[in-house]
Amino acid sequence: MLLHIVARGKIGRCPEADLVDRYLKRIAWPTRVTELPDTGGRMPSREAGTVIIMLDEKGDQLGSTAFADKLGRWRDDGRREARFLIGAADGFDEAQRRDADLLFAFGKATWPHMLARAMLAEQLWRATSILAGHPYHREG
Numbered sequence: 170m171l172l173h174i175v176a177r178g179k180i181g182r183c184p185e186a187d188l189v190d191r192y193l194k195r196i197a198w199p200t201r202v203t204e205l206p207d208t209g210g211r212m213p214s215r216e217a218g219t220v221i222i223m224l225d226e227k228g229d230q231l232g233s234t235a236f237a238d239k240l241g242r243w244r245d246d247g248r249r250e251a252r253f254l255i256g257a258a259d260g261f262d263e264a265q266r267r268d269a270d271l272l273f274a275f276g277k278a279t280w281p282h283m284l285a286r287a288m289l290a291e292q293l294w295r296a297t298s299i300l301a302g303h304p305y306h307r308e309g
Contacts, residue, residue: 174200174253174290175213176204185286196293197301216250219248219251221270222251222270225273227266229273
């Protein structure tokens with residue numbers, strides 16, 4: 170299953186970009202990052218079998234194991250792509266939220282977009298390592 174991050178804004182060269190690259194390179198599953206301008210731009214077409222996950226402050230706060238379980242279920246159900254959307258500064262409107270299969274939050278705090286992207290990359294690495302039985306994740 171493709172893990173596809175679609176994010177508003179360009180990450181450029183910064184420490185957060187290094188973190189994103191570091192974690193995505195560790196993932197054995199195929200990954201892709203698509204950057205769109207803050208406004209406008211064309212969202213990649215949604216193919217059949219794509220699940221949409223929006224990072225949103227109003228979303229579910231899932232622990233790493235629960236997040237891994239969701240990814241594993243989608244993979245096992247034959248989903249071809251898990252698309253993670255990171256919005257612009259104003260986030261998503263209600264219509265966009267309704268179109269998502271999952272609203273996912275990293276807690277109640279608001280995070281800078283570039284840091285959220287790095288946190289997502291780490292959680293994707295953590296989730297795929299949990300599913301592979303790798304010792305990276307420790308419950309405690």
